[in-house]
Amino acid sequence: MASAIDPPARIKICGLSTRETLDAALALGVDWIGLVHFPRSPRHVDFASAAALSSQARGRAERVVLLVDPDDVLLSRAVEAIDPDLIQLHGRESPERVTAIRASTGRPVMKALGLATTADLAALPAYAAVADRILLDAKAPPDAALPGGNGRSFDWTILAGLDLPSGTMLSGGLDAGNVAEALARTQLGAVDVSSGVETAPGVKDPGKIAAFVAAARATR
Numbered sequence: 127m128a129s130a131i132d133p134p135a136r137i138k139i140c141g142l143s144t145r146e147t148l149d150a151a152l153a154l155g156v157d158w159i160g161l162v163h164f165p166r167s168p169r170h171v172d173f174a175s176a177a178a179l180s181s182q183a184r185g186r187a188e189r190v191v192l193l194v195d196p197d198d199v200l201l202s203r204a205v206e207a208i209d210p211d212l213i214q215l216h217g218r219e220s221p222e223r224v225t226a227i228r229a230s231t232g233r234p235v236m237k238a239l240g241l242a243t244t245a246d247l248a249a250l251p252a253y254a255a256v257a258d259r260i261l262l263d264a265k266a267p268p269d270a271a272l273p274g275g276n277g278r279s280f281d282w283t284i285l286a287g288l289d290l291p292s293g294t295m296l297s298g299g300l301d302a303g304n305v306a307e308a309l310a311r312t313q314l315g316a317v318d319v320s321s322g323v324e325t326a327p328g329v330k331d332p333g334k335i336a337a338f339v340a341a342a343r344a345t346r
């Protein structure tokens with residue numbers, strides 16, 4: 127159970143793609159901002175735009191680049207352009223690939239795990255052993271266009287009784303209306319949101335970002 131002396135939940139706003147919405151998140155003092163580089167995504171930012179957004183955020187929040195099964199060329203271009211503080215891997219990267227990416231880029235890596243049932247947690251220990259941070263997300267349905275950012279929650283009760291790695295981040299279908307319950311039920315200390323602070327896919331809303339941040343912080 128969270129107590130009054132627990133630090134406030136740490137917050138990542140993912141899929142920011144404009145100066146204005148990035149500024150809104152930074153002004154609220156969020157902990158991480160996520161830049162999605164995945165052309166199929168409505169939140170995709172090319173390297174030139176991502177570099178500009180990254181410069182805007184430098185020193186104000188940790189900058190996360192989100193990549194899906196990147197090859198070495200894409201990785202080195204992303205690191206050069208964006209200078210990320212954290213690389214989020216949101217594809218089918220194996221634990222060995224996570225290890226190789228950490229070594230080749232010299233950057234910390236957060237590995238996303240898609241969860242639907244308890245069976246999906248079997249992969250957790252192997253990734254926890256090699257990644258700097260774990261992101262728990264809802265498993266995308268087989269016909270989904272995107273492996274994440276789908277605004278779907280998973281059943282948080284599958285996490286009950288687990289000793290999750292320090293710093294584990296919760297995501298998947300979070301919004302201002304459910305983030306307090308999610309934090310209370312999972313006892314995690316960090317959350318990530320994308321669809322829940324949008325008015326349409328890829329369109330972030332400063333008012334929704336502010337409401338989410340307030341709701342997440344009100345829990346501690």
Ligand SMILES: O=C(O)c1ccccc1NCC(=O)[C@H](O)[C@H](O)COP(=O)(O)O
Binds near residue numbers: 194
């Ligand atoms: O956001 C995307 O478009 C995206 C594309 C490809 C892979 C992952 C993607 N997003 C992952 C995120 O980090 C989201 O914040 C996370 O899945 C939660 O998304 P949501 O349920 O929409 O809040």
